[in-house]
Amino acid sequence: MSKTIVKLAQLHKSFGSVNALNGIDLELKEGEVLGLFGHNGAGKSTLMKLILGLFAPTQGSLQVLGHDPMAPDAAKARQQIGYLPENVSFYDQLTGKEVLTYFARLKQINETRVTTLLDEVGLKEAMNRKVKTYSKGMRQRLGLAQAMLGSPKLLLLDEPTVGLDPIATHEFYQSVDKLKQQGCAVILCSHVLPGVERHISKLMIVSKGKTLAAGTISELRQQANLPITVKTSGVSDAQFEQLGLADYIVRKDNNSADLSIEHNMQRTILDKVAPLASLTHFEMTHASLENLYLHYLTKTNSLPTLEEVS
Amino acid sequence: MNPILSVARKEFKDGLRNRWIVAISVIFSLLAIGLAFFGSAASGTLGFVSLDSTMTSLASLGVFIIPLIALMLCYDAFVGEKEAGTLLLLLTYPLSKTQLLLGKFIGHGAIMATANIVGFGSAALVVSLFGENAETSVVVLQFARFIAYATLLSWVFISFAFIVSVSVEEKSKAAGLSLVVWFLLVLVFDLAILALLVGAQDMIAPQTLPYLMWLNPTDLFRLINLMATETQAYSGVLNVAANANFSTPLLVGIMFCWILVPLFIANTIFNRKGV
Missing domain, CATH: 3.40.50.300 (P-loop containing nucleotide triphosphate hydrolases)
Structure with missing residues (x-):
């Protein structure tokens, strides 16, 4: 103890x-x-x-x-x-x-x-x-x-x-x-x-x-339930469409795509995307400390107003 | 080591390091030697005249310079550390505010005592070596007394400087206020007493007049020194005390009150102030 x-x-x-x-x-x-x-x-x-x-x-x-x-x-x-x-x-x-x-x-x-x-x-x-x-x-x-x-x-x-x-x-x-x-x-x-x-x-x-x-x-x-970012490379739009994940794409390049998913979807994503043979890069990032900090400060609207700062 | 002594030791070492002790000693020494050998230049003679006249002029010049130096040495004792951020840190240590204040007083007090002893002591040496008709034993005794009183006066003004230093938030304000303290006690007080003597003669009982000297440590200093010489040449405002029979121990006791009471006030303010 x-x-x-x-x-x-x-x-x-x-x-x-x-x-x-x-x-x-x-x-x-x-x-x-x-x-x-x-x-x-x-x-x-x-x-x-x-x-x-x-x-x-x-x-x-x-x-x-x-x-x-x-x-x-x-x-x-x-x-x-x-x-x-x-x-x-x-x-x-x-x-x-x-x-x-x-x-x-x-x-x-x-x-x-x-x-x-x-x-x-x-x-x-x-x-x-x-x-x-x-x-x-x-x-x-x-x-x-x-x-x-x-x-x-x-x-x-x-x-x-x-x-x-x-x-x-x-x-x-x-x-x-x-x-x-x-x-x-x-x-x-x-x-x-x-x-x-x-x-x-x-x-x-x-x-x-x-x-x-x-x-x-x-x-x-x-508690904050902030979205998780998933970075992928080598997965085509069609494949995402097929898997029913196209709506989650937030950023796209020639070959890579970023998805933003809910906390409880981690397992689903892993199961669906990971087995794809064309996948060359896969990365899941949790909300960072900055994201959490901003989330809590803005959620309660407690960022100081300009008057309070001055 | 006791935290009070640790603080005192650091303050004293700072005094050695930044040459304060050396500088003050040199000033005191030059002042005393200059007065002893060139003090009579105004009356047309050069060289050592008499020990009594030397001590008298030393007391009347010392009363200006000693308080000024003590105030300059100590006005930033607390406000300086507050500005640097070290005061906040010190107070998180196992050290009370009273201990910090006492340590600083002992350290600064030792700096002034050392400078008095070295400065005026070296002058005593020069006078007994080169002064004509200056008997060494008398010179030593007179200078030893003067050093003791000068040290008391320095300590009084260290206490005043501490009140100033704990009361303000900026170093520049502390410097300004210290000058005001010096101006009031060293210059204005005597003028005010003289004005009072002339303007309101009838309203003050003559027997209370000598006690007005108790209200100002610089006048006490001059009075004690005057009583130590043979001439007893009372001048200016000191005349009011000429007929009073104050004993030297009593006056020294009052000087000690002038050290302790302001120190107590400084401590009270310091303990009440937030960080």
Whole structure:
């Protein structure tokens, strides 16, 4: 039985007359990675700050690593939480090693870990250079090393891959996967949707402080019932006609055709098209994370209007 | 290590790294040596005149420059980190806001103390080596006292700078407000007291006048220094305190209140503010 790391029930937070969060429920167990998605101002950062204990909720209950994050005894829990804020610029005049040593001291972590961590994020060569000479990606990696100090049980990452090149992004997700296997729970806030879905175990889409959808990706796919795209090559129009599938064709080239089908038609398509001898290419694609995200946001009409954005 | 000390250590090292400590020490040293050997140039003589006149002019110039430097050093202590985003991050660490504030105070306080000791200490050395009729033991004692009082004055203005730094959202505003604090306490206060003395003479009981000096840490600083010299040349607004028998420990105690009360206020504001 895995332990619950974060538990939120009917969480409300308002700043003056603005309701930032309107009743959020969430349970995150160890080893789970939650993708938290939503447009700017949807309440993602507020949710993270509540979990970090930076302020108290207006209403509702929250437990982080078995503590109320605002309680005086929460310092111990904070030792086990790693956080990477969005847009942090570290002390420019210090070297990467000095920055990380400072944070390690504040977390009461053995300073010998600092060099190992810097090596893990690929900053070993640059660790004695001042942070002001670092590129955006290097700063982000320093931030990650900072968040990973002291083998955290809970990791909160706000836009962690912004500014990282594809290789660094890949390496970053590998570290996340590693932490996940060690039982670390991760909350990942990101706008960069492609590539994220392989690494998250659950997702939550928020808008205007409310949860629009929550669950595993396959649960949400089923719930949303978005069409599946089937790409084929080598099948003629006549053949599709014969199989009664001509109505599903959405795009056609000389030799290839794309079909858009319902969720429950997967089996039928496979049975009918796959045996065709002329078939040279066959590919079924489920709705991507972007499609799901857009689906839930537009379904509830909760895309912000222009006035709200400005 | 205790988180307060970790913060203090980092702030002090920053002071060494960005040359603040060196720069302030040099300013203090040049100021004291200049006053000791060239202070009498206006009256037609060059060279060291007397220790008492040196200490008197040092106190009256120091009262302008020491608060200004302390404010410049510390006005961005919190608002600077807030702008950079590191304050938010620090507060997610096992570290309370009060601990962060105390750590920063100790670190910055140590920077100012070091600069005072190195700056004025080196001046004391030069004076005792090259000053005619300057007895080393007296020079050391006088300068040691001055360093102690100058350090207290620096700490008072660090506390003021912290109030400013936790109260505003932008660095530029903090810089401006710090200048206003300096202007009010160092310049305007004395003028206001003088105006009060002249304009409303009858409305204030004469025995309460000396206590007006307690209301301004810069006047306290000048008063303590004056009491330490033989001449007792009270000038300007300090005249009101000439006949009061304040003891030095009492005045030092009040100076400590001027450090602790603003620091407490800064801490209260800091703890109330959201992130």
